[in-house]
Amino acid sequence: MISSSRAGRPRASSRETLADAACELFLERGYDATSVADITQRAGVSRSSFFNYFSSKSDVLWSGLDDRIAGAVEDLSAVPQDRQGSEVRRILTTLVADFAPDSLALAMTNASAMGLDDELVQDAALRQARLSAALRDLALRSGVTPVSADIVAATWSAAVLAAVRAWAESGAGRGTVSERFDDAVRAVDALPWRALTR
Numbered sequence: 429m430i431s432s433s434r435a436g437r438p439r440a441s442s443r444e445t446l447a448d449a450a451c452e453l454f455l456e457r458g459y460d461a462t463s464v465a466d467i468t469q470r471a472g473v474s475r476s477s478f479f480n481y482f483s484s485k486s487d488v489l490w491s492g493l494d495d496r497i498a499g500a501v502e503d504l505s506a507v508p509q510d511r512q513g514s515e516v517r518r519i520l521t522t523l524v525a526d527f528a529p530d531s532l533a534l535a536m537t538n539a540s541a542m543g544l545d546d547e548l549v550q551d552a553a554l555r556q557a558r559l560s561a562a563l564r565d566l567a568l569r570s571g572v573t574p575v576s577a578d579i580v581a582a583t584w585s586a587a588v589l590a591a592v593r594a595w596a597e598s599g600a601g602r603g604t605v606s607e608r609f610d611d612a613v614r615a616v617d618a619l620p621w622r623a624l625t626r
Contacts, residue, residue, distance in 0.1 A: 457544035529600035536596035
């Protein structure tokens with residue numbers, strides 16, 4: 429019997445292959461000296477295959493987290509007003525759950541060697557802003573002032589990105605992003621808010 433499955437690599441495999449190839453090249457040549465053509469050649473896939481998965485070279489590193497943030501943004505937009513507190517915590521906890529070591533963790537750990545320091549800062553800010561905007565919208569729906577909404581949203585989105593960075597920098601195989609997020613939540617709770625307003 430002939431199988432009806434399509435020939436070629438499974439989608440996840442090609443995506444992972446591209447990410448692995450990109451990280452290898454970033455380590456060998458540096459980020460700026462690596463082109464999309466270099467990545468596709470190393471991965472053994474076409475340029476169009478690359479753009480089926482990623483919109484830019486830097487998205488190779490962020491795609492896993494981008495998928496999680498997109499899911500969180502969608503979930504945050506659907507939170508009922510009467511359950512915001514518990515739902516926000518659940519959504520953010522889900523966002524950071526079950527992270528596996530990936531190209532982003534490798535890049536954060538080897539940013540200098542890959543020539544990615546500035547790129548990672550800029551890209552992290554974009555991801556934080558995307559999550560912060562969704563959190564701000566939710567906070568505004570609950571009736572808080574725009575200033576309070578900005579502060580709450582920035583704080584919680586920073587906690588998520590700080591957890592990912594702390595996890596990667598401590599060695600992605602050591603502990604979990606969820607554990608680092610719990611640390612970030614404790615840090616937020618322990619902030620000396622009153623001392624800052626005196």
